Amino acid sequence: MDEESKEYQLDQYTQNKLAEEKRLIEEEKELKIKWRQEIEQNKEIQAHLDKYKKISVEAFITHYVNHKYQVYRYGDMYIKLAEDERTKWIDLAHEQLKCIQQKQLFDLQCQWRAEQIKLNGVEKCIDFKKWEDEVLNCPFLKPISESDIELYQEFLSETGLNFANEFWDREWQDYDEIKGGYDEDDEESTIPEWYQFHYNHTGTASLLSLPDIRGEKEEFYRGIWFDNQRKEIEERQKDQPIKLTDNRPYLSASDRAMMSFLFSNFEDQLTQKRDQYYRMAIEDYNDTSSYEDMFRELAEANEDVPIEGHFDIKEAVEMAYNSYYAKKTAEHLPLAYEQYLLTRKMGFVIKGERDYFGDLDDI
Template sequence: MPDPSHDEIKQDLLTNPRYAELFAPYHPEAVARFAGNYASQKFEWQWRGPKAEYSQTEALTQLSEAAYCRLWDIQRKKLFDLQCRWRAGEITHPGLNCTFDFGAYDAAIENCPVLPPISPDELAMYCDFVRQSQDFDADVLDCYHTEAYGLPRDWQDYHDLRLHAQEEAADLPDDERRAGDPPAWYDFHNLRTGHARLLALPDLRGPLEQPYLQAYYAHRQAERAAGPPVQPPADARPTFLTVAQQEALEHALLHQFEPPKLRRQRAAYLAEQAREAADEQVEADFAYLKTLGPDEIVPLEAAADWRAALRQAVVETRRHQLLAHLPQVYEAYLLREAQGISHPEADGPQWRSTYAKGMRESLLDGRELLGQPRNFDF
């Protein structure tokens, strides 16, 4: 049944005897004016209210989903520490057979069978990390992406993280480093637990896989060589430029071949782009603040740049909301654990599961090619 119109609402108020006692103390003219105003308001409530309810519910849902995704950062760090110890031969587990298992478990971290449940102390440590994060957006909210290309970060990339630790220990200049930065949560966790030492453990297991992978790759190469001849590329030089190479070429062109006028125009253009980006950030920040409930307090600190003050206010509000929702999603997590219910899949890097399964098969193929059983007993 459709909602009544404005006129129907007003007519009901003025003629329905059930309202007689409520309106008796007031003059009929006052009641008529009230009925007209109330009918207008009720019509608005019925028309716009459902959308407002949906927006409020959606905002709360998004907050809970963000907190739920972050909860699994705790398990990803535990899985990486487990990988370091497993590679060094410190521990074994029936669910761990090869190094590629860690990528597969990371892709399904919500129900990883080789990790113990999240403890209250682990949640408390992660909440401390959220509170103390200096770059909350990059370190917490957007922690699955790299800075350069926005590609999903591999939280189980043992070789890259170990190389980063070695480059840090050697104090290499930034332009000589090849490893990416680890997740900020890893650094925080290591400082609290001393688990940075795990990266110094020897990798005993990884090298054992190499002969089988080499046999597999050699077999694939022989198969390709036996097929139709593949024309070598006409130019072996790389067809992809890194960000640093693009910037170097641009700088060379501007200063060796272009007039000063173009360099001034470029500087003006980049300044304009920066202003537009700042305006877009302001619009995004205001859009976020509009989703907050009327009881949400958003303090604004004094600052020379009001945009910076607004940005910091939004960051701190999002930090506060995440800290408020993490205990809630953890309680739901504990309830599912107690009842033996699988945890829902979170929003995270899922693509590595297919890669990990493919590499497991390649490893087993290599075993067969070398006359070994198709298993992981090596």
């Protein structure tokens, strides 16, 4: 049986892969022959190479042609990776523009709840949650200014933000949580780092002391509504038979206590040992995988990344990672700001990703 007939006994995927490999080898051969001839026929190049021993020139040309093929084959991929890297920092900086606007929106929420101001597009407290997701399109916010950018760059350079856990992925307009953290004044403050930094530099922390007049009114009327709902349900259920309910507690599918109990009491010793070492391996992996990812990213950075001495290598890596991210984000913040200004000038709308509150008006 000849080679061609053998190939057609292979599955289609393997046939396609084999054909592609043959095409690439044939292309590589043709290109290398072509490039070597171009070098040999280029008098200007030959004049430069004639200054060296012929045997060394042959080796150099071979290496040059091989390198040129690698550039031809993979150069576009690395160009894209570099462009993606730059885009990553601009996208990250763009997220920080949202943080700047979230602070302005929260300050307005404090004033609105105290009934010091009125805002078009805000009729109830939950409307601030709507605008949280569309903060760059919020019509009653002032545009971001250059001074805002400069203050935020200062914030990035001075505050040890935890970029590994995406410090900005939070509920920026959660008034009760943030106000509660301010009122309790405990060590585990729920005030976002950016808000606290802004308060310290602008002297506007007094906004958190304003009374929540509107929130208390809404809570009062909500209580009336819920009472009426409860009474209506009770009336409807008066003549209905009592349903039996299962009052036993809910067991989570991944309940660790129950898992351990069953393994300890109903499995043989070998299975118990396997379970012990399996759990240890998973916990060790979960404990170190994030640091490995951070270190890999720092090692692949196209610049030197300083790392401070620390008794714990994991802490040192995380500190260096956060410092590097803060630096790169601050560097690209002006570029994101330029895009923001252009977007506003062109009248483009930047859509949010979530819409949790579409039916609240009906309620």
